[in-house]
Structure formats: structure tokens, C-alpha cells
Amino acid sequence: MVWALRTSLKLKTHNNLNPLMKKNIITLLTLLCVALLITSCENDMPTRANFSSYEFSGLDENGGTWKPVLLSAPTQIAIDAPADVTSSAYLAELASLKSATANLNGTQVEAVEYWTNNPIIRWNEIALELAAKYNLIPGPNADGTYTLPNPANPAGPPSFPFAHPPYTCRMLAYLSVAQFDGLISAWHYKYAFNRPAPYTVDSTIPSAFTKNALPSYPSEGAVVAVVSRDILTAMFPLEKDYLAARAEEHLNSLIWSGSNVASDVEAGKYIGTEVKKIALARAAGDGMKNAQTTKAKSDSMKAAAFARFGWSWDNMESPQRPVGLTPLFGKVKMWNVPTVEEVRPGIPPAPGSPAFEKDAQEVKDFAKNLTNEQRKIANWWSDGLNTYTPPGHWNRFAKEFIIKYEMNPLRSARTFAYLNMAVMDAGISCWDAKYYYHYPRPIQTIPGFKTILGTPNFPSYTSGHSTYSAAAAEVLSYIFPNEANQCRQWAEEAAMSRIYGGIHYRFDAEAGIEQGKNVGTYSVNKAKADGANQ
């Protein structure tokens, strides 16, 4: 176009364009080009945490004495003693490692850089991404009925699973607990056998990561790869091939990075396999398979609440969904809280009562006069469909703190394990309250009310965001005391965000924060007694 303009300008010059006009047009064009350049500046769009392998703040030499969550003892899983570093078997492996690390191609280098020396981070990111990918609610069939995801036929449609907050917090809990127990076991054997890292045995072996004194048998990376692959495959069956490929790359990268010899990896894989069996056995019997009830059961729970309190919640979608989201998630087995009754919040104010009217009016007032700041807070914490959910959001914060404080994989796994146990317990406690009290949402109690966030398919009291966030903040404040104020402020903001969004009353949020704190404390107390001496 610029060329066309210049040509036509040349043709016209001696007709009706004076030199001044020509100069003006060229100036204008130049300004246009400059403006184009300025407004075209694009921001980076990262797809994962941008960090490199780092030197661990500590090695936790006593990690093998910490109390596992599911294992009866770190020695519950038995592995053979490794071959001595002078043995011909070991020396053959060492030679093999040497040649493998000698000529790495670009793809292999990238894999090592991606997985880093703390692969707990990457597997957590993969878990969050799968949660987002599967966090879609089924739409209605042509006849107005709804078909729900079915684990017996995962392809559906709709695909199994629907990775909603209860499903996602449970997935993360089993993943993190299995990783943690597996690594406690690995740390026990590392220091029991004390076989040094390959680069310590032979200093000509290059290490992609900062060298340290951590014994390398069994491989912690291998434990994590197998546990993560298998737990995530159980949770996301359609991702079996994808997860197998990721784990394969991770396992190979352990050799490419110079961190492990083959027998280190084999021993780690074995521990991973045994731990995942124990974790999935608990999962099979924890009550989740009954959480999404029949309509008959759901209706009976609604009738019980109505008889008890005189109110009940209805789904307000078109067509109406016959059953809410996992009415019996409140009966799933918690990790660290003995009973839901001991953490169940008190009764909310009856719709129509003065206390109710005050908080309902507040929701209406915010909707009418929402500031830009309040709108942003509502959207910031929304974590709804097509995202990693509130549990995922708090895992993201944990990830960022782990990197900031340069935790080793064992301590990273510990962080995620207590975080996700607390968050899952919070979800169970919250869902117990939701379906016990069966409280109607603002769009149900306020006629004609419109909101900037979508109202989810479950009752109002208490707020999931508030409960999850307060429990998570409790654990992260304990593990990262310097971040305690930030975490608690985030939890408060996440709670407020739901009021700004028009989908919760203040009493939902305040009770939820209190509930989350209580539930989280159980996990914190467990952590304080696990031997990590924090």
C-alpha cells in the first residue's frame, strides 16, 4: 500500500499535488509506521514456570525418617541393596551413562532443562493443565436430559472426568501424597545404602544440575515419574498415552542429565509402582465413586434439608440439572480430620431474616455499583470452568514458593502433600455443609438478579473458594512463614471475590474462611509432627 501511494504520488506531482502536500503525506505515512511499531509490541505468554535447575537450600539427610502418610514405614517397600561402585555391573552402567551424556542432541538438552532437578514442579503443572482441560460441564442432550461422564466409558461423550473442584482437589491429593511417601522411602534407602552420584564416582561425567552430596540410589526422579504417570492416568484415563510419553521423556532425562545410572532408575521405578498401588487402593475405597448420586438420593437430601430448615437450593440452569454436583462428596474419607461433624459450621441465617436481608442487599449493591477493581478481583479468583479450579490456583502459589525457597524434591513433595490433603479435607467439609444446609444462591433468592460470574451447580453455604483458600493459606503460612500475611490476604480476597461476582453472600464467605482455617489446622498439626522438624 505504501508502494502504491508513493507511485501515485509520483504520477500526480505535476498535476495537483504541491511539494508541501507530498511532504505532509510522507510525514503522515512515517508517523503511521512508527505508531504501528509501538502498538505492535507483544507481551510474552509463558506456558509454564520459567525456572532453571537450582541448588537446593538443603538436602534433608534425615528425610527417610519422616512419617509417611500412607506407608506404615519408609521400609514398607523393600528394595535390594545396589551394586557397589567398584563392581563390573556398576562400571558397565557408568560407561553407558558416559556415552549417553557425551552426545546429547537439542531435544535431549531441552528435556533436561524442562524437567530440571525438581520434577515435582513439572508434574504439578501437568496435573493442573489436565484439570483445566477436563474442567468442562456437560451440556444438555437434545431431549433436555443430561448425560454425565462415566469412568466405565471415558470417551463418552461427555469425556470422563469432569474435573470440577472436588474431583481436582482429590486428584491433587492422591498425586502429592503418593509422591511424598515415595520420596520418603527413596530418601531412606539413599542414606541407608549411600551409593554416591555418578559424577561423584567419576568426575568426568557431566552433570546438567548443580552437583551435591545426595546419594543417587534409588533415583528420586524415577519415583516421581512413575507415581505421577500412574496416578494421573488413573485420574485421567484418556491421557494414558500422553502421560506415558511424558514419563518416558522424564525417565530418559535422568540419564541425559548425568544424575543417575540405570539401576538407580530401576529401583526408583519400583518404589513408584508400589506406592501408587497403595495410593490407588485408598482412592478406590474412599467413597468418591458414590459422590455423584442418583436423582432419588439427591431429592431425598433436599427434602431432608427442607424439613430441617424450611429452605432448599435449586439449580437455576435451563434446562434444569436434576442433580447438583457430587452431593455426597461430603462423605468421602478425609485425610487428617476425623469427622465432618466436628468441622461443620453453624446454621446460616434464614432467607428473609434481617441478617439474610443485610447480606443479600450487600450482594445487590455490589452488582449495581461494581468498581473496576472489584470486577477484576471477581475475575482474578474465578477459577471456573476451563481452568485449574481454586485448588489448582493454590497449587500454583505453592509451586512459586517452592522455587523461590529452592526446596529439594522431597520437601517440595511434602509441601504439596500437606497442602492438598488440607484442601481435599476442606472440600469434603465444605460439600458436607453445602448439602446439609442446602442453602439457595443469590440468583435463586433475589428475583431477576443478574451476575458477572456464572453460578455453579451446587448450594451456597459455605463458599468453596473461601474454604479451600483458607485451608491452603493455613498450610502455606506454616511452611512458608514469610509468606503468611500474603497467603491470608489472598484467601480473604478470594472469599470477597465471590460476593463481588454475585454468587455468594457474606455469611457464605465468612463461615467458609473460618471452616477452612479449622480444617487446615489438622493438616498443619500432622505436618508439625512428621519429623521434618519445621
Next chain:
Amino acid sequence: MMAQTPSDEILMKKYELCVALTYDHGEWNQYWEGTYLRGNENIGTFTRAIMMPMVAAGITDKLNLLIAAPYVQTKSTGGQIAGVEGFQDVSIALKYEIIKKEIGKGNLKLLGTAAFATPMSNYLSDYMPYSIGLGTNEWTLRGILHYQLDKGMYARVAGAHLWRGQTEVERDYYYNNGSYYTTYMDVPNAWNYNATLGTWLFRYALRIEASYMVLKSTSGDDIRPYNSPQPTNKMEVEQVGFFAQYYFKEKLKGLGVLAYYSQVIDGRNIGKSTNIGVGATYQFKVKDSQ
């Protein structure tokens, strides 16, 4: 003495000014989720109304400046999501007549338009379908070829490329065939084509047109099943329309009125919208050109 848009062949003469106000009412009750046409009872019928003031100024007989500032309002009959309203994107365009040549019994004109649009208010683009705009800078370069017989009938084709930037949203994680840890979403660029057949009647007092328009994004993802659209989506539109504009010649000279109707006939990741519009234009000389 003609009102104009960035994609037609009309130019103001030097020192002429045209002010216009149009009202557009668009409605759909079906949308394409990817390439799957569907309804959604939680939206019902979706309405987007646009009030647009526009100014066109003749800088020279061949170069015009156009500025538009649309005000958009959205709402739906179903569901509980709140519609929004506000000033959308201000656009500034320069239209230039590159070539004008007599051919056969008519005139051939080639014009070029360069336009820039940017959001005028802090609206949230990531609130689809209710958001009032895409929330990003947009650069357009368009070529227009117009052949008009002396008798008054004409045919016109136009082609444009739209460069769209990133939009900043109010969350720092989103899914677009993978994880994105950022508040920025990439809005896809697009190609835009128009073909128009029309005629002048009553000694250039009335203009009527039938047109066909296509817009295709060059990249982007599809709306996921029963999920909200996202500014990252690959949008495609195929639309037909009719347009009429009447220019008062004696009394109320300088005033014009216009009306149009358009229907989206095919698409991807957009609503199957029916639009009707009305508008008024007023054209006058700011200064006599000597």
C-alpha cells in the same frame, strides 16, 4: 455530497465534513461452537445494540479522514449473566483514492484505506459473548476496487487484512490447547472480503446495494463444548446484506438517511446474527476551496 464508510468508494471533497449517527440492532439465538451450530437456553436470544457516531473529513479531494466511536450494549433473554454497555473501540481511518480512470462507459476507482482502532474504555474482553469488543489494538489495510457505469449501476470488491494484537484479561491463567500463565491473550488476525452490487437511482438521490461479506481469522482455537467463547477463538463470518441510502437534494439538502439489513449465513465461533440498522448523515462545507 455523500456519506461514507472505510470500505466504500465515497470520498468527501476538500473541506467537506460529514457527521453520521447509526443505530445497529443485532440478534441471534444460535451460535457456532466451532463449526457446530447450536442454541443455548442459558443465553436464549442474545442482543447486541450499537450506537455509532462518525465523522468523515475531506483533507484533500483524494484523502479523507474518518473517525468513529461506537457505543455497544449487550444482553440476553435467558440465563443469569449480566449484559454490559460502554464505549467500545475508537477507530481512525485514512482513505485515499489511488487511481481513477475512465474505462468503457464508466469509471474505475482504486482506493486504499489504512485504519487503526483501539479500546476507548476499560471493558473486559474475556466476558464473551457479552463483552462489547475484543479489547485489542487493530490495524487494517484495505484495498477497494469500484467500477461504476455512467448510468449509475456499480460493482465493488474490497479486501483487507486486520492485524489484531493481544488483549489483557483479568485472570493470569487460561487454557488454549494448553496452559497460559499470563493475563495476555492473543487475538487472531483476520482477512476480510466484500463484494457489492448496487445502483444509483433518481439522479443520485438514492443508492441501493446487495452485498456479501466474509471474515476469516488466520489462527485461533474453537469454543470448547458448552463452554464460553474466548478472545483467542478462530472467528469466521459469512454474511449477506441489503443497504439503502437516500440523500435529500432540495429541502434538507446535505441530510441523508440510511437503512440496512444483514444476515450471517455461516460462521465459526460466532453468533448467527440478524442485524438491522438505521442512520442519519449530514454533510456540509467547512470552508470554500478556492
